[in-house]
Amino acid sequence: MKRNIPFLIVLLGIIAMVQVFGLSRITILGVSPDIVTIFLALMAVLIGQKAGMSFGFLAGTITGLFSGNLGLHMLARTVEGFIAGFFHIPEQSHATARQKINRTYSAIVTAGFLANAISAAGYNPLGLSPLYRIVVLGALESLFTLILAIIANWLFLRKSLSD
């Protein structure tokens, strides 16, 4: 993946918009898959922790601006990018596409779960039990996001990850 930062920023903006105005409205068992998490995990794994974190901050700003909870979204997404950065594969490494994929999936699940936990802890509009929100909803959302990532991998990401 080329480090075309302006293109990636524009792409992030589009993905954030799709998440806010599209995917967030498709709810299964009260949660919806998160395409921004996939993007952040991919950036963090392929480019690095700083990139993942910065994109996370930017993504949190965009989604927070439209959802009305700016600070919490910024924090959750920044943490998401930061955690996903621990799964970074250096460019010089000889990791196979399969390894990259597995790392990305791991980053998605881990970072997504932590970001959901932060969001759940900071904002509880339905007054649900925090434990229920963190464990059940956070885990479910991470699972749905992982399924979406697998589908996205089959459809679009194979070539990018094998580069």
Next chain:
Amino acid sequence: MRKFFSPFFKYNTYLLFVAYCCIALLFIKFQNDDMLTRLRTGGMETSAFITDKLQSYGYLLNLKDENERMMQLNTRLLSRVLTLESAVSDERHLQEIEREGAIKTAGFIAARVVDRKFSDRENMLLINVGRRDGIKKDMTVLVPEGLVGRVTAVSEHYSRVMPVIHTDFKVSVISGLSGSMGLLSWNGGREFIAQIEHIPISSTLKLNEEMVTTDFSTFAPRGIPVGRVVRIKPDKLFYSVDIRLSVDFSSLSEVLVAPLKIDPEKIEMMSDKSPNEELP
């Protein structure tokens, strides 16, 4: 100096993370600040606007289905409108008939047959209403079943009626179904059978069609039943038609006398000398 900054360079990722988190926490801390509230409100408004637009496009995408639904609704409504319109038209028509009927009925005079002279060649009825009751010569006499005849002579209290079954009686008739027109007359013989002349061969008259009086008659109102066609025999140019009369003359006791329908202008036009011809 370099040693001092080296940890910053080494752990710059963590420092950046801390910086981002601090900014985020500041936003959380001051989320009720006026500026941030305005920013949030602006974001919400933009979000609502975009959502509204997206829903509008969604509506456009579903326009075909919506169009079909509206077409079905339109068809149902159109059918209801047509039904209602026809009902209104029928009602209006009925009201007109009722109004006209009321006028006619208002002008009708009920009479009783006090005497009758029936023979093979001459049949006459005498009714108990005369000039005093407003009866005039050429008034139409009828019963609900059909045409009886016309008033030929009027005294103060009585009137003489020439029935349909009279050799001198003639009236213009028309078929309600085929529109075939002819002249009704009675040639003697059986009292319930009369003849219709001048029905051309080209007409589509059929058996059992009901014949009624036409507007051409100078005395009878149109639409009075006369009888039903029982025999059609083609001659050279015209059919020879027999009809069974609607009225049973053998048991006639009560009749109605219709108001006189005379249009002087029409009679004048039908006469030999019209006013225009008299002009020098």
